[in-house]
Amino acid sequence: xxxxxxxxxxxxxxxxxxxxxxxxxxxxxxxxxxxxxxxxxxxxxxxxxxxxxxxxxxxxxxxxxxxxxxxxxxxxxxxxxxxxxxxxxxxxxxxxxxxxxxxxxxxxxxxxxxxxxxxxxxxxxxxxxxxxxxxxxxxxxxxxxxxxxxxxxxxxxxxxxxxxxxxxxxxxxxxxxxxxxxxxxxxxxxxxxxxxxxxxxxxxxxxxxxxxxxxxxxxxxxxxxxxxxxxxxxxxxxxxxxxxxxxxxxxxxxxxxxxxxxxxxxxxxxxxxxxxxxxxxxxxxxxxxxxxxxxxxxxxxxx
Amino acid sequence: xxxxxxxxxxxxxxxxxxxxxxxxxxxxxxxxxxxxxxxxxxxxxxxxxxxxxxxxxxxxxxxxxxxxxxxxxxxxxxxxxxxxxxxxxxxxxxxxxxxxxxxxxxxxxxxxxxxxxxxxxxxxxxxxxxxxxxxxxxxxxxxxxxxxxxxxxxxxxxxxxxxxxxxxxxxxxxxxxxxxxxxxxxxxxxxxxxxxxxxxxxxxxxxxxxxxxxxxxxxxxxxxxxxxxxxxxxxxxxxxxxxxxxxxxxxxxxxxxxxxxxxxxxxxxxxxxxxxxxxxxxxxxxxxxxxxxxxxxxxxxxx
Numbered sequence: 376x377x378x379x380x381x382x383x384x385x386x387x388x389x390x391x392x393x394x395x396x397x398x399x400x401x402x403x404x405x406x407x408x409x410x411x412x413x414x415x416x417x418x419x420x421x422x423x424x425x426x427x428x429x430x431x432x433x434x435x436x437x438x439x440x441x442x443x444x445x446x447x448x449x450x451x452x453x454x455x456x457x458x459x460x461x462x463x464x465x466x467x468x469x470x471x472x473x474x475x476x477x478x479x480x481x482x483x484x485x486x487x488x489x490x491x492x493x494x495x496x497x498x499x500x501x502x503x504x505x506x507x508x509x510x511x512x513x514x515x516x517x518x519x520x521x522x523x524x525x526x527x528x529x530x531x532x533x534x535x536x537x538x539x540x541x542x543x544x545x546x547x548x549x550x551x552x553x554x555x556x557x558x559x560x561x562x563x564x565x566x567x568x569x570x571x572x573x574x575x576x577x578x579x580x581x582x583x584x585x586x587x588x589x590x591x592x593x594x595x596x597x598x599x600x601x602x603x604x605x606x607x608x609x610x611x612x613x614x615x616x617x618x619x620x621x622x623x624x625x626x627x628x629x630x631x632x633x634x635x636x637x638x639x640x641x642x643x644x645x646x647x648x649x650x651x652x653x654x655x656x657x658x659x660x661x662x663x664x665x666x667x668x669x670x671x672x673x674x675x676x677x678x
Numbered sequence: 679x680x681x682x683x684x685x686x687x688x689x690x691x692x693x694x695x696x697x698x699x700x701x702x703x704x705x706x707x708x709x710x711x712x713x714x715x716x717x718x719x720x721x722x723x724x725x726x727x728x729x730x731x732x733x734x735x736x737x738x739x740x741x742x743x744x745x746x747x748x749x750x751x752x753x754x755x756x757x758x759x760x761x762x763x764x765x766x767x768x769x770x771x772x773x774x775x776x777x778x779x780x781x782x783x784x785x786x787x788x789x790x791x792x793x794x795x796x797x798x799x800x801x802x803x804x805x806x807x808x809x810x811x812x813x814x815x816x817x818x819x820x821x822x823x824x825x826x827x828x829x830x831x832x833x834x835x836x837x838x839x840x841x842x843x844x845x846x847x848x849x850x851x852x853x854x855x856x857x858x859x860x861x862x863x864x865x866x867x868x869x870x871x872x873x874x875x876x877x878x879x880x881x882x883x884x885x886x887x888x889x890x891x892x893x894x895x896x897x898x899x900x901x902x903x904x905x906x907x908x909x910x911x912x913x914x915x916x917x918x919x920x921x922x923x924x925x926x927x928x929x930x931x932x933x934x935x936x937x938x939x940x941x942x943x944x945x946x947x948x949x950x951x952x953x954x955x956x957x958x959x960x961x962x963x964x965x966x967x968x969x970x971x972x973x974x975x976x977x978x979x980x981x
Contacts, residue, residue, distance in 0.1 A: 519901075520901055520904070524827075524935075524936045524938055526938055527938060556913075557860040557861070557915070558860070558866055558913050558915060558935065560935065563861055563938070563939075598822075598823055598940065601823070601940050602940040605939065605940050605941075606940075610859075610861050610939055612861060630938050631938075632827075632861065632863065632935040632936045632937070632938055633827045633935045633936040635827055635829055635830060635866070635933050635934075635935055636866075636908065636913055637901065637904050637905040637908050637909075638908075
């Protein structure tokens, strides 16, 4: 008997996953857009599109000069030998190269200011309807030639089960520092998938996160559910030149293919969560993941 | 000391590869287009494009009815339990599922007629300037969700080194039985790369082909050469609905990303070689690969 099938579903668990032996699709219980047009910079048509598709792409929100500066800072951070040994750094299994660095917003480094960039935070506040905090931040570097794929997943599924995020009231923001073309492993999304929660099968082993950040094994949606979502919504990519910004709802099913092109991809990824949706005990019943992966209460809104 | 560095370069080896310790780029010694406009169905602008970019895509060369019929035949072939145990069948390392079946043109099966389809052969004859034979044929099935990537390679590099194809006078033809979208792992090509031969480093181990059809390790172009080719020509994909046909020159650098979409890809792949370019002894000095992978002389032109 696995951990998952043993555990009782808590009364406040509106999105149970890794509990049952068969996958299930469930309509979301929460709004998609919490704010209104007058609450921030997004126009009514932006809000409608986000409501319908679960994501928005803004081309060139950052200038070429901004991108050049941010890229230098990213390289400075990645090449810092002290960084590579910290738990915040995730390395490529084969080469040992640093692929991601978590909790950038807590670093004493110029790049950390990007996480609280006003233009971005204002959009997050509008979508989520008020005060937000940073649930997670990281920079990602996906190398060329041998950039690995990332299989389909809903971020919320993991944040709910492993971190204890109660409701669907978070938005991810990806600030691209390189061009996203169709063929260098861009973010793929299933439009409209944010409206359906896919309950995954299987248990969550203890200290799972140490491996899962390199390779996914749990919280993986099943083939039939993905087929249904993709037949309904299709598959789109978040494309655009460096400096483009993608906002996607925390339950939008996404992934990326491998990158065999010579062109690497890097981005800064920030997740905003509404302060009323701060983490509770993880719904899998295990110990929570460390604070650099998921900010735990008490939380302070970004001012 | 490896096999490759030991071997002498034969006088007639115009495209040495897996011989030196450093990679090299070399301009091709052979024409790209051997025939003229009046020799076949391709117009002058088709021939110019092929000459310049190294490939041509014809959308819907086969009708939806043709595709439906061919797909049924492919499934019939793949699901034949006798087929799976034959050396012509290549299976997925993890699932054991049949991924490719070689030498389809020799099978006593309806699908084999596709390899000598007149519309296709006429184009091959025009591009290569006269009588052609089938150097290799296969059907490929790249599953959805977990379809593996294929790294960049020039087919000619392998056919030259491992099979003994002397000159650049062959064309590959891929008849797609499923839609090729940007995101289900389509054929990626580097336009113009057919004009440059990338000499790869490393030796060729004996009976290498038994593994290489599942995973590439030898004849892999280096990062710098790929970067130069891609910066010069960009990266394009052969997209189009099922029934589309792609012709690409035997030295065109190509590959494909992984396929995480639910949509599988299948195609029939036929390589035409000019009868005057029949195989000689492999240039790596090892025993030739089996006949179901590379047709050995004497060769008979398709009539």
